[in-house]
Amino acid sequence: MKRALPLLIFMAISGAVFSQENPIGIFEDNKDIGNPKLAGSASYDETSQTYTIKGAGYNIWGQRDEHRYLYSKVKGDFVATANFEFEGNKEIHRKIGWMARASENDNSVMVGGFLHGDGLMAGQWRERKGADMQNPEDDVWAQKRYQQIIQLERRGNTFIVRAAHPGEPLQEISSKQLEFMPEAVLLGVVIGSHDENVIETARVWNARIDQPVAEDYNPGKDGWIGCRMETMNVFDGKRRVIHEKDGRFEAPNWMPDGKELLFNEDGSLYTIPINGGKTEKLNTGSADDLNNDHCISFDGKMLGISHNDGEGSNVFYLPLDGGEPKSVTQQAPSYLHGWAPNNKEVVYVAQRGENKVYDIYRKPIKGGKEVKLTDNKKWDHADGCEYSPDGKYIYYNGSKNGGTMQIWRMKPDGTEKEQITFDQYNNWFPHISPDGKWIAFISFSPDIELNSHPSYKKVMLRLMPTSGGAPKVIAHLYGGQGTINVNSWSPDSKHIAFVSNSKKSVKVD
Structure with a gap:
């Protein structure tokens, strides 16, 4: 009916501080974090707008992480949502999901929502650089398993993980304030094998990164985004983006x-x-x-x-x-x-x-x-x-x-x-x-x-x-x-x- 209010931001992409080596799809870079023994890779199918991501690494845990990462630098609040699915059936502790990192350093502050190989869904974080992640202090497990849809939201210094099975509303898994997470983070999708001698594979689709407007935003005054x-x-x-524009x-x-x-x-x-x-x-x-x-x-x-x-x-x-x-x-x-x-x-x-x-x-x-x-x-x-x-x-x-x-x-x-x-x-x-x-x-x-x-x-x-x-x-x-x-x-x-x-x-x- 009537015209109304709007706003949001699809991607915030950086280039000043972090290198742009392998842009892929909506992500500005695509690389291994933590120097895994086996190199990972990623590909993007333009027709289906689906990512195939492959990665190894000993774990995403403890004092440091090893994983494959598709990411962009995003400043301020965001809502990141996608569907995730493993290919094959190997290590039960392998992980896929959304992650926000303070930097490319393997021991940086980080937070994420991760689906594990055995179906466990968890929100996990490292509060300080080099801190040793511990269970249960640094994670929250979902009651359900094998959720395919994962969402990571930032509101100020609070990071919220949600997940859902197809057909269901999103349910909150964890909410954590991270005092030492910078305003600009590396936000993206991640895979880690939990076995440094194995490369795991997953598919990711319907990937969207949105930056919500302030509660007092007035599009009539501030303009349409x-x-x-x-x-x-x-x-x-399965969704496809066919047209984008800065206007309305x-x-x-x-x-x-x-x-x-x-x-x-x-x-x-x-x-x-x-x-x-x-x-x-x-x-x-x-x-x-x-x-x-x-x-x-x-x-x-x-x-x-x-x-x-x-x-x-x-x-x-x-x-x-x-x-x-x-x-x-x-x-x-x-x-x-x-x-x-x-x-x-x-x-x-x-x-x-x-x-x-x-x-x-x-x-x-x-x-x-x-x-x-x-x-x-x-x-x-x-x-x-x-x-x-x-x-x-x-x-x-x-x-x-x-x-x-x-x-x-x-x-x-x-x-x-x-x-x-x-x-x-x-x-x-x-x-x-x-x-x-x-x-x-x-x-x-x-x-x-x-x-x-x-x-x-x-x-x-x-x-x-x-x-x-x-x-x-x-x-x-x-x-x-x-x-x-x-x-x-x-x-x-x-x-x-x-x-x-x-x-x-x-x-x-």
Whole structure:
């Protein structure tokens, strides 16, 4: 719906203090730490955006470490997340995971979240340079085993390790204050074999390094910070970054031919090939102040938009290949969210009269009276309305009496309202797959402001069957407003597109 706040930084890359010998993927360097007996190596597959990392080393423990390291220098707070998996089945004490080090010295201050060969997941650290790591003083073990997703976050001098199995929310493993960790650290992925005569191998994918904004950050005042355009297979969770920019872009639609994405940037719409490449501006005529609410008709012929026409946001439509828009609503604010399967009506949220709450409305695109489908009171909110492909339901997110935002559905005439999700998260923007079988939506933490969907938050994308069942997590990311405001399913119902907040590589002195 409305434009909102954002910010974040994808990578902070250095060159002044530490050498840049072997950049790989998003990491500026790739080397052995501690001079292991056997040299490690790493490779990066551009197509799958997957790292294969090989390394030896006696251990990551005691007074010094030996391991292979893919890293960049990052200054300040960060959130680093990735999927990890060993190849083969050798030493049970081998380790893979995220690490932050004070330096390349083998005895430096360090902290990390490590998956071991026997499935043990632990947060471990060395508080001082040359200190002897001890058990249990310098580690915390998770109750679960074999978590594939590992996250390391820094907040000031506090380092937090989280982990999850695919489909699950992240759970905190450890939180440790490290007084002697410098502001700029070497942050990256690591493998150690725990046997100096053996080289172990692991794969790492969905690797993201984000730097969160301050709590008082104001994008309207301080400016927008960049984004990544990503696509993801919803069934195996594998993601690909296809486009990055220091500026702001939002809300991708998958085009009907399956070959391009459509997205909003600076009040205009652009297309980009699904594997990345040159962006092209779509002709929207006199509509030059578009919101991030745009959607494609079920027959693939028309495009609906929300445009600020001087009176506020109103709903318009035009041919999908471009042209002069035609007006649907004449009263602002009105924010488009979906087409009816008959391609003759749209659904949108709007404020009407003195009751300054958002309700859902339906209206024919070629004239006719708008029909109010919800009747919200103070503290209530409705948003993200979208038809199922069979036309039987309108799905939406809603809150009641100032409560948690949840996913709902109703009949197209506004009757038989039914709550779909029941959990502690604030769930927004339900999007139904073209085959009608799946709902993808974004989940914010329980502590966000009432009825808000802000930018630059740790969020989850989740998936559930339209037939019912528990949602599962399909992505952990730093995003929010603009991530998935519009339906972004691929025509084959296997992939979605979304925006995560980031900034392209910025060197740190």
